[in-house]
Amino acid sequence: MSTRAPASIISEKKQGISASLKDRLHARLVEWFDVHQRKLPWRTTKDPYAIWLSEVMAQQTRVETAIPYYEKFLAAYPTVHHLAEAPLEGVLGLWSGLGYYRRARMLHRTAGDLCRSHSGRFPRTKVELETLSGIGPYTAGAIASIAFREPASVVDGNVVRVLARIFNDDADGRTPAGLGHFRSLADALIHDDRPGDWNQALMELGATVCTPREPACGACPVSEWCEGRRVGTASDLPRLAKKPKPxxxxxxxxxxxxxxxxxxxxxxxxxxxxxxxxxxxxxxxxxxxxxxxxxxxxxxxxxxxxxxxxxxxxxxxxxxxxxxxxxxxxxxxxxxxxxxxxxxxxxxxxxxxxxxxxxxxxxxxxxx
DNA sequence: AAGACGGGGTG
DNA sequence: CACCCAGTCTT
The missing domain is CATH 3.90.79 (Nucleoside Triphosphate Pyrophosphohydrolase)
Known part of the structure; x- marks a missing residue:
């Protein structure tokens, strides 16, 4: 077990992210994403409805698992209007096997809300999107940045891991306080240029290179700026509170x-x-x-x-x-x-x- | 702050 | 078996 930076150092460091480091991370990671990204079905669209669906399905779910559900769901309900008109039983049926079924009910409810009060149009900002049922900080940021190019950050399990390692940050990403810490860190890193690709690149890196166990630092495009790798703590981060066994x-x-x-x-x-x-x-x-x-x-x-x-x-x-x-x-x-x-x-x-x-x-x- | 909420992939 | 996945909502 290696040394970890004291929290006081971490907060100073967060304040001190230099503009040049931010620019270098952004350029290198987005460039890497352009070449190495997985081909996912929702990467070919900017339709906020499709992005929304993909993000909700991917909550606490591996993207590979969500893909076939996404394809079938979008074929059955190609627009938010189709979803709003659909019977709930059908929506739950297409969700059958995915788990966390409340997501499906909230999706259906929100589709109805959007069609009733916004004539099916999506709010274009993270703040407004977050008011919708089933859309939290992560999903709101994802839709806003990917579909509407808003420079809004996202923090999921991948982002927590990648940021914790790059900045050798031992905040606990599973507590509300720790999550807030990583959100402000992600906010400090978000760029006006290609925010959606930056967010997806961060997550893609976490999913395919900066993995929980045995990160492939040799294949990482930003390893030269990774403090966790430099001091040898990378594979021990992030610090996550243990969850009780079901x-x-x-x-x-x-x-x-x-x-x-x-x-x-x-x-x-x-x-x-x-x-x-x-x-x-x-x-x-x-x-x-x-x-x-x-x-x-x-x-x-x-x-x-x-x-x-x-x-x-x-x-x-x-x-x-x-x-x-x-x-x-x-x-x-x-x-x-x-x-x-x-x-x-x-x-x-x-x-x-x-x-x-x-x-x-x-x-x-x-x-x- | 803690707990509920599914199912599956991986070391 | 342990860990954890493009989280959110409720209490």
Whole structure:
């Protein structure tokens, strides 16, 4: 473990970014980006709607993962008007498998807001964009700089890592204070010239060269100005507070299937898997079973209810134990979150709004 | 400031 | 298994 600069030195250094260093970083990085950037589908457009979609899909998600979702989504909803007119179920269906489903609901809501109050036009500034639902500092800066050439900075996980290393900065990028520190650093570096490419270059460098483990400093276009590399701290930065390990929570899935059909429950739009369909899930944890029973939706009780609801015996009912990692203390029994039940075709139609967990349960229980 | 919110790639 | 990904919202 190598030495790190004291915070006091860091703040002085931030004040002291020379104009010439800023210009050199900008020129070298944008030049590198012109040659080495990955070919991503949203790099061929300046349409703020498409940029917006790509940025939201990429939140906490690797860009390679988002690409096929982006292509299908844009084909289904080519404009913000198409999205605004679309039923939410369809939007959630195209999001199925991506995770963080609240993003899809906020995307849909904001599309409606834009079409109602701005006739589908996007605000052109970072400050205005940030007022929209689901658009935070990062996404607002990305849209403003890429689609509208505003010299607005962005700070994502890549930018935190790259800046922490270049300036040998040990601020904690996972706390609000540390994040604010890196945002002001990024603000100090933003250029009037090609701000969108500068932002993307910074992120691209983090994604492909200045990687979390074993950064490829030999391939880095700005390594000669990298303080972290010079003093040997690069691979130890950024400093990130540890996140608690998600706890696997067990659920019993009630799989009721008839000829070509399966019973799915519609979840509340709040919380885990909000708005998705799934085989009814019941908490299987001893500590929570009493709460589930109190809610009147215990598994054994539900078995009888489902038998009665289906009213004939062409349906088979099975229970499948599944686990889902959950942050922190296990949530309320999932049975309390259902708002409706539906008989759905099996195999599931394309665009079924289900989570990956539900897909796995159904595949395992009903395959063959 | 801390926690919730998915799923998958990688060493 | 640990880490973390083109973050945002809620409490």
């Amino acid at each position: 706890i696997p929570v067990a659920y019993d899935a009630l799989v009721a299937a008839g000829p070509g059909r399966v019973l799915l429950a519609e979840r509340s739009h709040e919380g885990l898997f909000g708005g998705l369909l799934e085989p009814p899930l019941f908490d299987a944890n001893p500590t929570l079973s009493e709460a589930a029973f109190t809610a009147g939706m215990s598994l054994t009780g539900a078995l009888g209810t489902v038998h009665h609801t289906l009213s004939h015996r062409k349906f088979s009912v099975a229970v499948h134990r599944a686990t889902q990692p959950v942050d922190g203390v296990p949530a309320l029994p999932m049975s309390s979150a259902y708002v409706a039940f539906h008989l759905v075709a099996w195999p599931l139609p394309e665009g079924a709004r289900v989570s990956t967990l539900a897909r796995k349960i159904l595949a395992f229980s009903l395959e063959t």
